[in-house]
Amino acid sequence: MVTDDGEREERIAGGGLLHRRALLVAGAVSAGGWASGLGAATGARSPDSMRAPGAPLSGYGAPAPSAAKIQRLVPNLPFPGSGSARTPLELLEGTITPNGLHFERHHNGVPAIDPATHELLIHGLVRQPLLFRYEDLLRYPRESRILFLECSGNSGTIAAATPVQASAGQLNGLVSCAEWTGVRLSTLLDEAGLDPAARWVQAEGADAAGMTRSIPLSICLDDAMIALFQNGEPLRPQQGFPMRLLLPGIEGNASIKWLRRLKVMATPAFSREETSKYSDLLIDGRAELFSLRMGVKSVILAPSFGLDLAGPGLREISGLAWSGRGRIRRVEVSADGGASWAEAALGEPVLPKALTRFRIPWRWEGGVATLMSRAVDESGAEQPRRADWIAKYGPGQGYHSNAIQSWRIDGQGHVSHVYA
Amino acid sequence: MVTDDGEREERIAGGGLLHRRALLVAGAVSAGGWASGLGAATGARSPDSMRAPGAPLSGYGAPAPSAAKIQRLVPNLPFPGSGSARTPLELLEGTITPNGLHFERHHNGVPAIDPATHELLIHGLVRQPLLFRYEDLLRYPRESRILFLECSGNSGTIAAATPVQASAGQLNGLVSCAEWTGVRLSTLLDEAGLDPAARWVQAEGADAAGMTRSIPLSICLDDAMIALFQNGEPLRPQQGFPMRLLLPGIEGNASIKWLRRLKVMATPAFSREETSKYSDLLIDGRAELFSLRMGVKSVILAPSFGLDLAGPGLREISGLAWSGRGRIRRVEVSADGGASWAEAALGEPVLPKALTRFRIPWRWEGGVATLMSRAVDESGAEQPRRADWIAKYGPGQGYHSNAIQSWRIDGQGHVSHVYA
Numbered sequence: 021m022v023t024d025d026g027e028r029e030e031r032i033a034g035g036g037l038l039h040r041r042a043l044l045v046a047g048a049v050s051a052g053g054w055a056s057g058l059g060a061a062t063g064a065r066s067p068d069s070m071r072a073p074g075a076p077l078s079g080y081g082a083p084a085p086s087a088a089k090i091q092r093l094v095p096n097l098p099f100p101g102s103g104s105a106r107t108p109l110e111l112l113e114g115t116i117t118p119n120g121l122h123f124e125r126h127h128n129g130v131p132a133i134d135p136a137t138h139e140l141l142i143h144g145l146v147r148q149p150l151l152f153r154y155e156d157l158l159r160y161p162r163e164s165r166i167l168f169l170e171c172s173g174n175s176g177t178i179a180a181a182t183p184v185q186a187s188a189g190q191l192n193g194l195v196s197c198a199e200w201t202g203v204r205l206s207t208l209l210d211e212a213g214l215d216p217a218a219r220w221v222q223a224e225g226a227d228a229a230g231m232t233r234s235i236p237l238s239i240c241l242d243d244a245m246i247a248l249f250q251n252g253e254p255l256r257p258q259q260g261f262p263m264r265l266l267l268p269g270i271e272g273n274a275s276i277k278w279l280r281r282l283k284v285m286a287t288p289a290f291s292r293e294e295t296s297k298y299s300d301l302l303i304d305g306r307a308e309l310f311s312l313r314m315g316v317k318s319v320i321l322a323p324s325f326g327l328d329l330a331g332p333g334l335r336e337i338s339g340l341a342w343s344g345r346g347r348i349r350r351v352e353v354s355a356d357g358g359a360s361w362a363e364a365a366l367g368e369p370v371l372p373k374a375l376t377r378f379r380i381p382w383r384w385e386g387g388v389a390t391l392m393s394r395a396v397d398e399s400g401a402e403q404p405r406r407a408d409w410i411a412k413y414g415p416g417q418g419y420h421s422n423a424i425q426s427w428r429i430d431g432q433g434h435v436s437h438v439y440a
Numbered sequence: 441m442v443t444d445d446g447e448r449e450e451r452i453a454g455g456g457l458l459h460r461r462a463l464l465v466a467g468a469v470s471a472g473g474w475a476s477g478l479g480a481a482t483g484a485r486s487p488d489s490m491r492a493p494g495a496p497l498s499g500y501g502a503p504a505p506s507a508a509k510i511q512r513l514v515p516n517l518p519f520p521g522s523g524s525a526r527t528p529l530e531l532l533e534g535t536i537t538p539n540g541l542h543f544e545r546h547h548n549g550v551p552a553i554d555p556a557t558h559e560l561l562i563h564g565l566v567r568q569p570l571l572f573r574y575e576d577l578l579r580y581p582r583e584s585r586i587l588f589l590e591c592s593g594n595s596g597t598i599a600a601a602t603p604v605q606a607s608a609g610q611l612n613g614l615v616s617c618a619e620w621t622g623v624r625l626s627t628l629l630d631e632a633g634l635d636p637a638a639r640w641v642q643a644e645g646a647d648a649a650g651m652t653r654s655i656p657l658s659i660c661l662d663d664a665m666i667a668l669f670q671n672g673e674p675l676r677p678q679q680g681f682p683m684r685l686l687l688p689g690i691e692g693n694a695s696i697k698w699l700r701r702l703k704v705m706a707t708p709a710f711s712r713e714e715t716s717k718y719s720d721l722l723i724d725g726r727a728e729l730f731s732l733r734m735g736v737k738s739v740i741l742a743p744s745f746g747l748d749l750a751g752p753g754l755r756e757i758s759g760l761a762w763s764g765r766g767r768i769r770r771v772e773v774s775a776d777g778g779a780s781w782a783e784a785a786l787g788e789p790v791l792p793k794a795l796t797r798f799r800i801p802w803r804w805e806g807g808v809a810t811l812m813s814r815a816v817d818e819s820g821a822e823q824p825r826r827a828d829w830i831a832k833y834g835p836g837q838g839y840h841s842n843a844i845q846s847w848r849i850d851g852q853g854h855v856s857h858v859y860a
Contacts, residue, residue, distance in 0.1 A: 043581040054580045054627075067558070069646045069698065074549025075677070076520035079511035080540040083500075084681040086555055087674045091499035100496035113621040113669035114584035119538055120500040121673065129494025135506055138487070160474045161463040161756045164534035164787050164797055201533040207474075226489045249533035251671070253541065254507045257495070261504040278489065336581045367584050369789045377584055 033362035035355025036383040040365035101129025106193025110321045115375040117196035124258045127229035135262040144284035147213025160203040170195035172271035176418025183437040188324040197375040202247035222283040223276040233274045234288035269344030269373040301414035314344035315422035318395035329433030332386040338379040343397035350396045351378040357390035357440045389429040453782035455775025458801040460785035521549025526613025535795040537616035544678045547649035555682040564704035567633025580623040590615040592691035596838025603857040608744040617795035621669035642703045643696040653694045654708035689764030689793040721834035734764035735842035738815035749853030752806040758799040763817035770816045771798040777810035777860045809849040
């Protein structure tokens, strides 16, 4: 059923990329056929599942057995609680990450915290220090926002001399997206009363790493939240139960989990995690500190490494885009290694500081193709080419990698990671 | 710290309802104090969680131990797979329902289906019958939408002679909301080629109930979807794995799970599930058939039955609103049994045919109060009062209940379900 129907398909860039309109209008490409090998049929025997009652209702569901392989990617670690487990992005769809698959990144394991005894202290340059129990915070007005969270070290292997052959999730799965509900931090800081000298807030977690980060007060007074719920239910321990700081668009490490203390200060603390770590070594030997806001970025998930193409024909290229500066304005896709680009369709609603799904139809003729995506956000910032990103930083610097990535399809449909 | 500060609070309706602006502007009500019993503190001993490494990373997370009580409400049933398990709405936040807590309603249990052998047949009044394997459908272009799904029988106990004393989830938990990803049904019907006489589509599930429903073709060609993913991951068995029909805004029973067959027809099949069941007995003895679209509706979740108020003071009233006709335009809340109303704040983004969170600040002085909410959708349809809804239907009719509900707070803060 796969035939060429160039007139209706409206090719708009090299390598077989089609106008995104084809995704939206029924029939626009049906003469070309999305599927292959569909048979006509006049009826079908009732399956076994219709012959006996099924399983009972349940209190809390679980994934389908055949989806049990969809797991966070947990590496072998010398200290099994210190490291990161990545979201298997290429096996998921849409933009919301289910809570069980939201990436985790811990520095000394996941603490078990009793919400009845946990306390959050706000102190330092305030009129009145305040101590909040979990119960206290539950009385405050709440807001809900769909937001991405990305580890500063996500996609850091792009700095490697040769492209790491690994799945899109293994390379980029330190980003996830959820609906977070909590209390605006500005409400609590206002209640404590800020001293005129206040400029920074140091946040501390109740984990065995004693994780601390200094955050500009301007970010805390903007859209920062004390998150209490994720995708409807209370935070999970891996995400900071009973409460975490949540800084929209800011590197994940600063959204301190198991939050126990906010100290209002005049200057940053210059702790280990904001000097030795989580700072960006520049090409001239200096280091950029407090480069907190995540850049504009996109990754193609279908096709991607590990998801080889079974054969030529019409298919959808899709992936995710996001920016710490706000909404995604545009994502363009190339199938010829950057020689020509076509605009992808963006899934609605396009929300600020949230993942955005992009899709574009593509007819793969069976030849060699190099797929790339580049995103532009509403501030006008554009995702850099790898060479430009590399040129900015010193050797081994892997934080804040938002460079364009490339997948090469060979003549057999095998997908590999390449630098293009 | 709880003091009255009427000037800044701007009361806009009886019983202590405040302007919704107070939720959005830091400091607007802080002089009145959201919390009670907050102590000043100068420091705190490090908790035990900071003294030893925490738990390891994991492949698929689980809720916090203290949240283990947040479960779907499973009744005792003679056939444990035939019935419904409700979402505990009052224990959740935001608008997204985690997959483990999405309501289930089955007529003969949850079938175990192997996606490798499952097939979807499209036949009847079409140019060419088509048979799709799961693998085939995965090649088609996809779309993702955040949508509510509500059982036609949700909130049916509102027809009882006396108000049932039960939680908001037990009364109204046959509604949930998720990001669904799948293939537009119109794309598949277009590929099969519709006969000019086609007017209806009968959908059949592969469960042991052999569930079938007839759906107007106009709905199938509008925004209907063959859903394959829910909140990012493949559908769960309880939600129709490997594929279900998903009809935005339409009663849940018609979104046939474990979908195996779509028969295009000139007339409805008038099956049991669309004549004896899922039809609305009117007061004059006639029955309304194919009343498929869900009405505009809202429920208050905080406070609600089972969540008594600990004491007077400032708090947030919040709940959910939705409509099968599109977006929610407005939700109003009354604290005096409907004598006066105040407009609630709506959580952004307000999406069509999705749950919308509403919130309004409220100072409870400790007296008797009757809380109600009423929603208006973008079509102008308004949620009916219970008396008006009851007057339309015959005795015992409980489908499509979207009547206004009322919670009574007594002088001690105890919440009960009342008819007001």
